[in-house]
Amino acid sequence: MKYPELKDKISALNERFRNADSFNILHSLSNEFPDLTLVSSFGAEAAVLLHLVSRVDPNTPVVFIDTGKLFKETLDYKNTLQKEFGLTNIKIFEPDPEIINKHDPLGIAHMTQPDSCCFFRKTKPLSRALQNITIWLSGRKRYQSLSRANIQLFELSDMRIKVNPLADWTIEDIRKYRTKYNLPAHPLLKDNFLSIGCMPCTTAVKDGEDQRSGRWRGQDKIECGIHSNAP
């Protein structure tokens, strides 16, 4: 699909699903787009969208980028949710070992060049994962940070449709859903890790801080690059 056509399609989807609830959005999209794919970090709040998707179709493809720098707790949590929700189509993508050997042989690029590190450990594997995909789901919410305050339900991203089915959910909505379905919590949540990415770039959040303030603490960096939303 060409750029103007895709842009019109996204506007039409935003209009059509403006007042729909997340389950119905996912149900409709699952019927209409056979390549609908969820990208999940299996982080602090990932269980909600993973659970919603499993209720619609547990065989929905779920892309998980294992950067090689994740917490062991996250890898264990992935296995727990996979089993509990009956997810049958999780696809794991990793950085290209040749690129890692060339650009980060000591595994310290997160300290010296974090943008490059995110590029070859996250963005590149995600591009590979989404190569033939036209539409994907992200778990971003508006309340998470100022930089996410204006995200739309449907967005254009790298000439694909990106869907944020939880865009307008509040923290309280997330809490209620987790309680209602008794969803397992990420093991690091109890230690106040409210947004969980790679181990070297994630810290606990203090009272009153915004939810993503523990990511790349002390740096200007606020996103890893996979949500740049370039056409």
Ligand code: SF4
């Ligand atoms: S979050 Fe940190 S360790 Fe992970 S890819 Fe980005 S810079 Fe590298």
